[in-house]
Amino acid sequence: MSGISRRKFLAASVAVGAATTLGGTKKALAAGSFSGYPNSMGVLVDLTRCIGCRSCEAACNKEQKLPDPNLPFDDMSVFDQTFHHGTQKRRTDESAYTVVNRYTPEGSEPIYRKVQCNHCAEPACLSSCFVNAYTKTKEGAVIYDGSVCVGCRNCMIACPFNVPAYSYSSAFGAVVKKCIFCHETRLKDGLPPACVEICPQEALTFGKRKDLLKIGHQRIQTHPGRYIDRVYGEKELGGTHWMYLSPIPVEEVGFDPRPGNEPIISHVKEFLGVVPMVLAIWPALFTGFHLLAKNQEGHGDHEHDTEHQHDEEGGQQ
Amino acid sequence: MKSLVELGVKPVDSLINERNDKRWSLMEKLFLGLSPGQYLGQALRNPFNWILGLIFAVGLPLILYRFIFGLGAITHASNDYPWGLFLGFGLFCMVPLSASGFMLGTTVEIFGRHDFHPIERLALLNGLLGYFFAVVYLMVDLGQPWRLPYPMFWSFGPAAVLFLVAWHVATYLSVQIAEVSVAFFEWMDWLGGKRFIRRITIGLTVSGIILSTLHQGALGALFNYAPGKVHPLWYSASFQWIHFFVSAIPAGLCMVIVVSTIIKKTMAWRCDDGFLDSLDRCTLGIAKGAAMGLITYLVIKFIGVAHDNEWAYLATGWGAWFLFEMFVGVLLPLVLFAYAIRHQVASLARWGAAFTVLGIVLNRLNTALITFNWKLYQEIPHIFEFIVALTVFAIYITTYRFILYRLPILYSWKEQPQEALAPEAVKAAPASTTVSPANAVYRKID
Amino acid sequence: MSAKQILTTLMMVLALIVVGSTTMAADMPEQVSLDTMVELFEAVEFDHDMHSELGEDCSVCHHHTTGTGTTDDRCISCHANSDELETVACINCHVSDPFSSEHLSRESQEIYQFHIDRPGLKAAYHWNCIGCHEEMDGPTGCEDCHARTPEGDEFYHKDATGSADEGGHH
Ligand code: SF4
Ligand code: SF4
Ligand code: SF4
Numbered sequence: 001m002s003g004i005s006r007r008k009f010l011a012a013s014v015a016v017g018a019a020t021t022l023g024g025t026k027k028a029l030a031a032g033s034f035s036g037y038p039n040s041m042g043v044l045v046d047l048t049r050c051i052g053c054r055s056c057e058a059a060c061n062k063e064q065k066l067p068d069p070n071l072p073f074d075d076m077s078v079f080d081q082t083f084h085h086g087t088q089k090r091r092t093d094e095s096a097y098t099v100v101n102r103y104t105p106e107g108s109e110p111i112y113r114k115v116q117c118n119h120c121a122e123p124a125c126l127s128s129c130f131v132n133a134y135t136k137t138k139e140g141a142v143i144y145d146g147s148v149c150v151g152c153r154n155c156m157i158a159c160p161f162n163v164p165a166y167s168y169s170s171a172f173g174a175v176v177k178k179c180i181f182c183h184e185t186r187l188k189d190g191l192p193p194a195c196v197e198i199c200p201q202e203a204l205t206f207g208k209r210k211d212l213l214k215i216g217h218q219r220i221q222t223h224p225g226r227y228i229d230r231v232y233g234e235k236e237l238g239g240t241h242w243m244y245l246s247p248i249p250v251e252e253v254g255f256d257p258r259p260g261n262e263p264i265i266s267h268v269k270e271f272l273g274v275v276p277m278v279l280a281i282w283p284a285l286f287t288g289f290h291l292l293a294k295n296q297e298g299h300g301d302h303e304h305d306t307e308h309q310h311d312e313e314g315g316q317q
Numbered sequence: 318m319k320s321l322v323e324l325g326v327k328p329v330d331s332l333i334n335e336r337n338d339k340r341w342s343l344m345e346k347l348f349l350g351l352s353p354g355q356y357l358g359q360a361l362r363n364p365f366n367w368i369l370g371l372i373f374a375v376g377l378p379l380i381l382y383r384f385i386f387g388l389g390a391i392t393h394a395s396n397d398y399p400w401g402l403f404l405g406f407g408l409f410c411m412v413p414l415s416a417s418g419f420m421l422g423t424t425v426e427i428f429g430r431h432d433f434h435p436i437e438r439l440a441l442l443n444g445l446l447g448y449f450f451a452v453v454y455l456m457v458d459l460g461q462p463w464r465l466p467y468p469m470f471w472s473f474g475p476a477a478v479l480f481l482v483a484w485h486v487a488t489y490l491s492v493q494i495a496e497v498s499v500a501f502f503e504w505m506d507w508l509g510g511k512r513f514i515r516r517i518t519i520g521l522t523v524s525g526i527i528l529s530t531l532h533q534g535a536l537g538a539l540f541n542y543a544p545g546k547v548h549p550l551w552y553s554a555s556f557q558w559i560h561f562f563v564s565a566i567p568a569g570l571c572m573v574i575v576v577s578t579i580i581k582k583t584m585a586w587r588c589d590d591g592f593l594d595s596l597d598r599c600t601l602g603i604a605k606g607a608a609m610g611l612i613t614y615l616v617i618k619f620i621g622v623a624h625d626n627e628w629a630y631l632a633t634g635w636g637a638w639f640l641f642e643m644f645v646g647v648l649l650p651l652v653l654f655a656y657a658i659r660h661q662v663a664s665l666a667r668w669g670a671a672f673t674v675l676g677i678v679l680n681r682l683n684t685a686l687i688t689f690n691w692k693l694y695q696e697i698p699h700i701f702e703f704i705v706a707l708t709v710f711a712i713y714i715t716t717y718r719f720i721l722y723r724l725p726i727l728y729s730w731k732e733q734p735q736e737a738l739a740p741e742a743v744k745a746a747p748a749s750t751t752v753s754p755a756n757a758v759y760r761k762i763d
Numbered sequence: 764m765s766a767k768q769i770l771t772t773l774m775m776v777l778a779l780i781v782v783g784s785t786t787m788a789a790d791m792p793e794q795v796s797l798d799t800m801v802e803l804f805e806a807v808e809f810d811h812d813m814h815s816e817l818g819e820d821c822s823v824c825h826h827h828t829t830g831t832g833t834t835d836d837r838c839i840s841c842h843a844n845s846d847e848l849e850t851v852a853c854i855n856c857h858v859s860d861p862f863s864s865e866h867l868s869r870e871s872q873e874i875y876q877f878h879i880d881r882p883g884l885k886a887a888y889h890w891n892c893i894g895c896h897e898e899m900d901g902p903t904g905c906e907d908c909h910a911r912t913p914e915g916d917e918f919y920h921k922d923a924t925g926s927a928d929e930g931g932h933h
Binding site: 049051053055058059061062068069070071072073074075190191192196197199200201202205206207208211214215218219222 | 836837861862863864867870871876877879880882883885886889890893905906918919920921922923924
């Protein structure tokens with residue numbers, strides 16, 4: 001009798017386990033060796049150039065057909081807005097895929113930082129999505145398919161830059177929203193994004209990511225004292241396609257100064273690696289336990305086996 | 318109900334109505350063998366029902382409101398705090414508290430500890446309902462709940478931990494339904510179904526272990542996506558999934574103790590002597606298992622702190638909060654369990670279990686909500702969010718009770734009235750002729 | 764996106780149209796009309812005469828082209844003694860489409876290290892103007908120089924009236 005059940009069980013576990021988890025692990029592990037599309041595009045944001053005119057916000061609003069803003073895009077009072085007891089500045093949301101914030105470090109001119117999706121090389125949002133709504137395109141954009149979004153908001157948990165927003169106000173079409181690098185309307189046709197194009201200051205430099213890295217380092221080199229020696233996004237979190245040059249330490253303009261160079265997916269790999277092991281070892285282990293226990297019972301000894309309980313705990317950890 | 322039983326009314330516990338020697342009809346079974354008037358009377362006399370009624374009166378319209386006006390209308394879930402109480406409590410707390418099914422299933426079916434079998438069905442049911450309502454919470458929380466099957470059939474994101482959770486919870490839910498269905502088949506008198514499940518019990522149990530290990534751990538691994546957002550004391554780069562998995566063991570076990578305590582206090586009429594008499598013994602046995610789990614958990618928690626060298630954080634306010642959680646949720650119950658086991662005081666073990674459950678809930682809320690975004694700002698859920706969470710929990714309790722009242726979970730189903738005369742025999746000698754289905758399974762497997 | 768739209772968007776790029784043509788100081792234009800971004804802004808009538816009187820020498824604005832040597836550190840390293848160039852208009856070096864694929868691939872192949880990362884026309888102009896205006900207390904606000912068209916008003920949502928604190932922030 002137990003033979004039959006074991007066989008059935010094995011069949012079931014192979015069907016359930018192999019189909020879903022093993023496949024998944026393979027893909028996840030493969031993601032680590034993915035070196036990115038060599039000719040993909042990016043944007044270098046130079047904070048020393050931005051004057052906080054918010055034209056990029058207006059351009060994005062128009063290009064992405066977002067809802068009308070509450071305040072005009074030339075209203076600079078938004079820079080004084082704070083949220084959550086003064087701790088937070090504006091952030092991206094369902095009606096603004098990009099926002100510009102002002103930082104005023106002591107004894108210095110105000111510095112403006114544009115915030116949008118950074119189009120990570122190995123996006124956390126993408127790897128956390130259980131319906132695979134996100135895609136990293138060969139042009140470098142991280143786009144998503146709202147029509148499969150279930151609305152679990154795991155990508156928002158995962159994104160280290162707190163970028164994806166969610167249409168909380170919508171009851172039936174609630175999906176995640178974020179900057180898509182203007183992929184559909186521009187990037188895939190070789191055009192720069194709307195925000196880049198409008199910027200009067202060329203604070204946003206569009207180009208191949210590898211060229212931008214060169215340019216970034218050259219700017220740092222040829223303008224001693226103008227920048228801190230860091231192209232934020234070159235290595236951070238596995239590299240991003242939107243990168244930043246800053247005149248002051250990045251934590252003073254609202255970045256996490258030490259996000260680590262590992263992409264988020266590598267934090268999860270350890271667990272994903274465990275999955276096939278559990279699938280492979282547990283069935284044999286526990287069927288074995290069962291047979292052992294049965295033998296013991298055969299000796300009429302299952303009323304006092306407290307040791308047994310210990311085995312069980314030990315066996316599962 | 319208690320007073321009715323005292324008056325000599327006997328709730329349905331067998332196939333045949335002893336009073337007229339006829340089979341109970343489904344309607345009669347649903348009314349527990351009471352007349353509709355009697356049934357309604359006892360329901361109205363129970364003050365707890367009035368509390369439930371009140372919760373539903375407020376909460377159900379709110380749930381409707383949520384589905385018309387969106388999540389934003391009733392929660393403080395935000396772009397910075399995507400997950401609120403529904404997932405923080407509903408998913409991350411309900412699932413570990415439902416680890417009971419696989420734990421007791423393993424103990425009884427795999428390790429052959431048939432002395433725990435009186436409480437096995439309760440543990441299985443606790444597991445099933447906990448998972449089911451975790452999914453209900455999820456449905457309330459998802460943006461487009463009708464797309465929940467997408468990751469199953471439509472659009473696969475197999476590299477995502479949540480994909481694993483979805484698949485495992487779904488398959489495990491079916492496994493648990495199968496496990497609990499034995500009681501349902503007995504009650505409906507569908508013996509074919511029951512025989513089929515009996516045959517695959519071991520398979521079901523072992524797949525339960527695998528699925529549980531993986532998805533309990535996976536819930537922890539979900540937070541590995543947010544290394545910078547969860548406070549380091551609640552985050553461990555290497556051990557997050559082990560922390561979640563190991564803590565789920567005492568959590569599930571203690572939940573059974575807590576539930577059985579409540580049952581003993583409020584539903585004794587529904588339990589048979591086999592259940593009631595063995596409850597203290599089972600409680601202490603389970604407490605022993607839970608204590609082992611807690612010790613392990615405590616150790617690996619501090620290994621986690623040591624491994625990532627987070628000692629400095631202990632001196633901060635967050636550190637105090639962490640130590641509080643560890644003290645109330647782990648150390649205190651450990652002490653209580655140790656004393657209870659040594660001196661065989663089941664009531665102390667019950668307190669220990671209550672604190673463990675509290676500690677786990679606190680831990681999950683801390684990870685998912687309270688310390689989440691510790692670098693940003695703290696968010697307090699909307700009052701409506703609390704009410705809706707409470708309402709779903711009330712539905713959970715109501716369903717739980719509805720099933721306990723009817724299906725042979727707390728009592729053994731008497732297929733033949735005369736066999737019912739031998740409950741003592743059931744307990745004493747599992748190998749002898751018995752009406753207990755689980756024992757029957759065990760015999761057959763042998 | 765239709766070709767027309769693309770064209771319009773391209774037009775939005777602020778570009779310099781040099782009315783009085785090129786080269787020698789003698790041919791210096793009196794007025795320069797900047798009118799490519801008429802979609803959002805009226806053309807700017809740049810008073811070249813007035814500005815050339817203000818500046819001590821041409822190289823304050825122009826590079827190594829107009830009789831006086833360049834002042835830019837990066838240029839000096841190679842061009843300290845370079846001859847004047849044929850062309851002097853900004854647009855001759857600072858392209859109006861710095862991010863078009865054609866220009867980007869040209870940039871990619873640029874062999875002179877200091878010739879990559881040249882600002883586009885719009886940026887060159889704004890840097891020059893705003894930088895100097897800041898020092899000389901000239902106008903620096905967008906609309907101090909650019910009168911907005913009705914399309915521009917719409918683009919910037921001039922009529923949005925919501926209050927500051929209902930910023931749709933969740
Ligand atoms: S910044 Fe966030 S949303 Fe954008 S690609 Fe990276 S992880 Fe995804
Ligand atoms: S790239 Fe496009 S979508 Fe992204 S911020 Fe710029 S305009 Fe908006
Ligand atoms: S358009 Fe350019 S200068 Fe203006 S706010 Fe945006 S990035 Fe800054």
